[in-house]
Amino acid sequence: MSIKDFRNLFVVCSLVLSFFAISPTLNLFFPFYIEESFSELSVLGSNHMAKDYPFNVVLNREERLFVSVSNHMGESAYYRVCVKFRNQTRSFPSDKEPSSLAPLYEFRVFLLDGGDWEREVKFNFLEALHSGDTVQVKKLMINNVIFELDSVSAWDSEYDGFYFQLFFELWSYDAKLHSFNYYERGFVGVWLNMTV
């Protein structure tokens, strides 16, 4: 290698190092590193694991779940977690739209960026009627609050059971719109097979 080649190598190395040195300033004016921002909604079973979810439920037996929210939005966020209950035929949330059902219970969460939140959800079916091939849930208690319901499920011959679903929707507050908006794909739920 001649001295000219070495000189070029030094110049290139200096330029690369200078670019690294100036990159924080460049990022201020021309952002080239953008972190992916998202929120997380999850439901865990009674042992804080993604298993042991309640499935076969009976009257007057308390079941437990843990619902959690994580904020990776790059800024603080204000969330609303709606707890809803449905049978197989009632409205279920889609990726873009929430369920049209009114929430029973709800949580509100303020989270700093990178923050996590978790709450226990205890629920208990207090009153249900079995007649023929239908089960009608009339009273459900969630975290010691009793809700009067009228949710009927017909016998599912394919999966052998009377199925209901307890599900959670995540809504986040949009400061620009001054309202809560359904968070895209922000739903999780558990299927419950009711035995009366």
Place this chain on the structure above:
Amino acid sequence: MKLWFKLLMVSGFLFLLLAVFNPCVAASSEDVAALVLNEAEETLASAFEAVKEAEANGAGISGFSELLKDATQLLAQAHTSFRVGDFDKAEKFANLAFEIGNEVKSTALSLGEIKSDLPTNEMWDTVIGSVFAVFVVVIVSLLSWSFFRRLYYRRKSVMKPEVASVEY
């Protein structure tokens, strides 16, 4: 006859009053709860907006975190109580949420104003840091290049075959 008629009229009027105002009395606790709930909802939303603005201005907002968590939880309890028809509880929770929300909002607003020049300071820190780093890179590169060049020529001169003068 006249007295009897007067009594009948007064009784009828009282009965009418009772019939008119009784539903209002019954509905008032629900209406009051709804009103307080709405106020608390708006206050918490604006408190969150103020905190977000303070955060965007570079202010430390971790101090608000616990307060806002408490307030939002109370508001959720108020909503749930309202939904099941427990309007007294709904009003109580909403009032508490409203108070905390108001406190957070006013503090966050003042903090946002005080710290509003922070991003400029941070920006200048970054720019000055970058300029300094580039300066260091250039100086170190020049020094190392001159050192390397000297070393290179010294090695080259050692390796150069000497031309000996031969006298015949």
